[in-house]
Amino acid sequence: QMQLQESGPGLMKPSETLSLTCTVSGDSISGRHYYWGLIRQPPGKGLEWIGSIYYSGSTYYNPSLNSRVTISLATFKNQFSLKLTSLTAADTAVYYCARVFHYYGSGTYCDAFDIWGQGTMVTVSS
């Protein structure tokens, strides 16, 4: 059974760059044409999609974060990673990794997040 595990620094300072890694177990990250996604949730608030990456390496990002976000694959480690630059307190959140169920439905391609990691809390504070 596939599982995802996030690993992150916990505490960051404003203006620093967050590096977060998602480790996939139970299946190959490059198998079956999977997509992979990152979602975050500020304390007490709702979910925000950060971006997604295809097994081929192509990416798409939330425009509100686009200039600060990079998602990449490390297939030899069965991992994918997030880099988020110029951190502010507004980036304080639980960060989740998820597998994207990418399918053709209702006349277009659709993404649902079908397997999630447990999440890792990232706090940005001076």
Next chain:
Amino acid sequence: QSVLMQPPSVSGAPGQRVTISCTGSNSNIGAGYDVHWYQQLPGRAPQLLIYGNINRPSGVPDRFSGSKSGTSASLAITGLQAEDEADYYCQSYDSSVSGSVFGGGTKLTVL
């Protein structure tokens, strides 16, 4: 302000039926993009509850059902149980964002 609008809270007694609405626009639900629903139990990661408007992943009880019409979608829960107390989120694709958008979430309280 979320792109998809949900009521902040709903409540119901055990055994009752509740519905949670998700209202979008012509750049997301109204454009025909599928809606998905997630359940987030307290202190836990979200779990996919409904995908493709009406489909339940394996293991999800048939007490949970989804529907979609026009620019809105709904999640219905019948035979309400104490264990259903959680936050529920809808999600779809938005062409103006060129990516996924979530509703603000609805807290379900079982009285």
